[in-house]
Amino acid sequence: MPAAAPTPAPLATPRTAPGPQQIDARGPRFAAVLTSVVLAVVLITGSGWLLAAQTAVFALAAVGGLGRSPYSWLYRTLVRPRLGPPTEWEDAAPPRFAQGVGLGFALVGTVGYLSGAAWLGLAATALALAAAFLNAAFGYCLGCEVYLLLRRGQDRMRPAGQ
Numbered sequence: 579m580p581a582a583a584p585t586p587a588p589l590a591t592p593r594t595a596p597g598p599q600q601i602d603a604r605g606p607r608f609a610a611v612l613t614s615v616v617l618a619v620v621l622i623t624g625s626g627w628l629l630a631a632q633t634a635v636f637a638l639a640a641v642g643g644l645g646r647s648p649y650s651w652l653y654r655t656l657v658r659p660r661l662g663p664p665t666e667w668e669d670a671a672p673p674r675f676a677q678g679v680g681l682g683f684a685l686v687g688t689v690g691y692l693s694g695a696a697w698l699g700l701a702a703t704a705l706a707l708a709a710a711f712l713n714a715a716f717g718y719c720l721g722c723e724v725y726l727l728l729r730r731g732q733d734r735m736r737p738a739g740q
Contacts, residue, residue, distance in 0.1 A: 597667070599669060599670045599671065600667040600668065600669065600670065601644055601645075601667065601668060601669075601670045601673065602653075602658065602664040602666075602667065603664065603666040603667060603668045604653075604657075604658070604661065604664060604666075605644070605650060605653045605654075605658075606644070606673040606676075606713065606719065607713060607714060607717055608649065608652075608653045608657055609639075609647065609649035609650065609653065610710045610711075610713035610714040610719075611714040612649050612652070613632065613635075613649070613680070613706075613710040613714075614707060614710045614711045614714045616628065616631075616632045617629075617632065617703055617706055617707035617710060618707060620632070620687075620691075620703050621700065621703055621704060621707065624691065624696060624699070624700075625691070626687075626688055626690075626691025626692040626699060627692075629684060629687050629688045629691055629699065629703060630688045630692070632684050633681060633684040633685055633687075633688050635647055635648060635649060636677050636678075636680045636681035636684050637681050639674065639677035640674060640675075640677040640678035640680075640681045643670070643674065644670055644673060644674055644677065647677075671725065672719065672721070672722035672725040672726060673719060673721075673722060675721055675722070675724070675725040676709075676713075676719050676720070676721025676722050676724075676725065677721070678721075679709070679720075679721040679724065680706055680709065680710070680721065683702045683703075683705055683706040683709075684702070684703070684706055686698065686702040687699045687700075687701075687702030687703040687706065690702060691703075709721060
């Protein structure tokens with residue numbers, strides 16, 4: 579009698595309890611979609627006030643934590659219940675750093691638009707949109723990658739034995 583074939587392991591093993599600094603990996607990508615839409619509208623309209631609102635969203639996530647962002651609230655309230663439980667958790671630090679990078683670009687863009695230097699607002703917004711779109715469309719978080727590069731650099735700078 580032939581032996582039964584083993585059941586293949588799932589690609590991502592669900593964790594029933596994430597670590598204290600873990601987030602649902604789908605949330606930042608949802609936020610990137612909303613951010614991309616807002617930044618595209620800013621580029622089309624030239625609205626410094628809309629960019630100021632997006633800057634506030636970035637600030638809430640970067641300073642207060644990802645869970646404080648209105649996009650995070652929308653995800654938790656409207657989207658996540660329809661998707662089912664997450665199968666993948668990720669460290670919150672890289673996406674939070676990415677929100678800080680977005681905050682920097684959005685702040686420069688807001689100052690540019692509201693001070694009359696539309697070229698500066700346009701350039702900073704376009705760069706922020708490029709990064710947000712990479713995450714929204716391809717799941718590639720540019721700010722997260724920069725965070726990881728900086729962490730590796732810090733690790734190399736530490737003296738041996740520490």
